[in-house]
Amino acid sequence: MGHGWEGAVLKLLRAKDFKLTVTGAEQVAxxxxxxxxxxxxxxxxxxxxxxxxxxxxxxxxxxxxxRAYTLVDPDPAAGAFDIEFALHxxxxxxxxxxxxxxxxxxxxxxxxAFTAPDPAPDRxxxxxxAASLPAINSLLDxxxxxxxxxxxxxxxDDALPFRTREAHDxxxxxxxxxxxxxxxxxxxxxxxxSPSTYLWITCDARTTRALxxxxxxxxxxxxxxxxxxxxxxx
Numbered sequence: 001m002g003h004g005w006e007g008a009v010l011k012l013l014r015a016k017d018f019k020l021t022v023t024g025a026e027q028v029a030x031x032x033x034x035x036x037x038x039x040x041x042x043x044x045x046x047x048x049x050x051x052x053x054x055x056x057x058x059x060x061x062x063x064x065x066x067r068a069y070t071l072v073d074p075d076p077a078a079g080a081f082d083i084e085f086a087l088h089x090x091x092x093x094x095x096x097x098x099x100x101x102x103x104x105x106x107x108x109x110x111x112x113a114f115t116a117p118d119p120a121p122d123r124x125x126x127x128x129x130a131a132s133l134p135a136i137n138s139l140l141d142x143x144x145x146x147x148x149x150x151x152x153x154x155x156x157d158d159a160l161p162f163r164t165r166e167a168h169d170x171x172x173x174x175x176x177x178x179x180x181x182x183x184x185x186x187x188x189x190x191x192x193x194s195p196s197t198y199l200w201i202t203c204d205a206r207t208t209r210a211l212x213x214x215x216x217x218x219x220x221x222x223x224x225x226x227x228x229x230x231x232x233x234x
Contacts, residue, residue, distance in 0.1 A: 018106070020105050031158065050142035124197070126139065129153040148168045150168060151171050153174075200226075203230070
């Protein structure tokens, strides 16, 4: 099937379309599934950068439905990468649970970008949850020797594949009424900021908006030292 009006707009914007083929699947946690893909020439054509993402196309009630996912361990030489799915009620999640080697899915590359902070950060300050874990892990890999503080909203039994190292301070925030993550970051952030830190906020829309406004308006974090993007909406 076609990609509807969203696909038409992306085509006008010269987005690039590819076909991905599932090559493997692994249940890495009770609510987290990793699929491996042959990239259909994607990486060779568009290159790789930290926290790179693609749009995957699904069918929902006979209509096209697209969701963005971060690439995990992209390997241009092999033409392969993984994608990790946080499992919940939804079209994309359901597809990932059914997917088997040989299955094909359409992907579009448009909008993904990364500008390395200059000067290089002396500490990463990362805020996220299961939806943004692949992006957070990608940053931890890209800045392997940089200390980091990570506030991560989760539940006790998630057992997610964090790529933290000795220099990383992982602060797990229990998922509750949706305000605990914001409260913890607000309380801790002022003491950790410096002109050389880099703040990355990628969680639900409400929390992302609230913390971005706090960082920009109350704490004066410059635009070039802050990245904020809502990864999902309740």
